[in-house]
Amino acid sequence: MDIDEFKQHWQSIDIKHDELDAANDEMRRRLAGGSVLSARQQLIRLFCVRGMVAAMLPLIAVTGYEIVVDTSLWIFYGLFGVIMSIVNFRFAHKIKKTDYISMPTVDALNAATGLLRQKQLVTTISLVIVMVMLLLLVAVIWDEGEQQLLLWVGAGIVIGAVIAYMQWRRTNKLVRAMISGLEDMPVR
């Protein structure tokens, strides 16, 4: 297929207008009713929810302090919650203030790539911290001689680590794909 043929095919594509018209009418009604959230708004909401959940970790840490007598571990845990809460609210704020839709495409892709890279960095750091905290927890349980609890915690760590690693790899692949999409794209 040469380029002229290609162009010919493109320009002769037929689109089912009836279906599009019906979808347009439906969406117009829903949008006018204010009942639809964009993916961006949903993402902002998601980061806010994560931020609020993370903010609750210090409260759980206070409860945990009553159960296991290792102050440094629970302080560490509480601080982690505070930091993750701030980070998530910062992401929500950043997405809210950046208008990915109306900026030039290359800029939008650049901004989205930057955000994803930051998110990946935060995920990597937080995973390392979580692993350290879990290992400390394992050490505490070991000292207490709770063999059965140790088994459950160990299984949880392995499953969690596998899931986290898979997620991390997927995001990394995505970042690489986005960067390759931006290669050779000099900004005007």
Next chain:
Amino acid sequence: MKFNKESYFAEILDRNKDLVARVCRIYCSATAPFEDLYQEVLINIWTGLDSFRGESKLQTWLYRTAINTCITWHRRNNRHAANLHLADLSFDIVQHDDARADELQSMYAMIEQLEPVEKAIVMMWLDENSYEEIAAVIGISKTNVAVKLHRIKEKLIKSGNN
């Protein structure tokens, strides 16, 4: 006269539904289905209407809104499965005889090989937009559009010969 957002939105869509559908068709995949992308573009057109001041051409603004929505939506959600071939999905909005369907299938397969920004450039060129309009949407210079387009055409010819 009071601005009626709902009727303006309906009017814009009525005149530009093919543009939106084509953009969504190019970027849809297994994890970013056509319907979801189309809906997301409509939401962003509706939201953006409040801030659209007519400083750029309406069509330029629509291309940018549709392309950026598809590129960023796709990115956020493309995490759970491999991309399905565009061509496999092409017949839910397009109906043709077998020979024509094959031609369209190979055309979509060729486009699928391109990077997201390359897809946007070639699609706008196929829609007969000027280099200036493409440059305005993508955010690169006219010269760069020409250079990129030349490379994209070479890529397409090469993949068409394979």
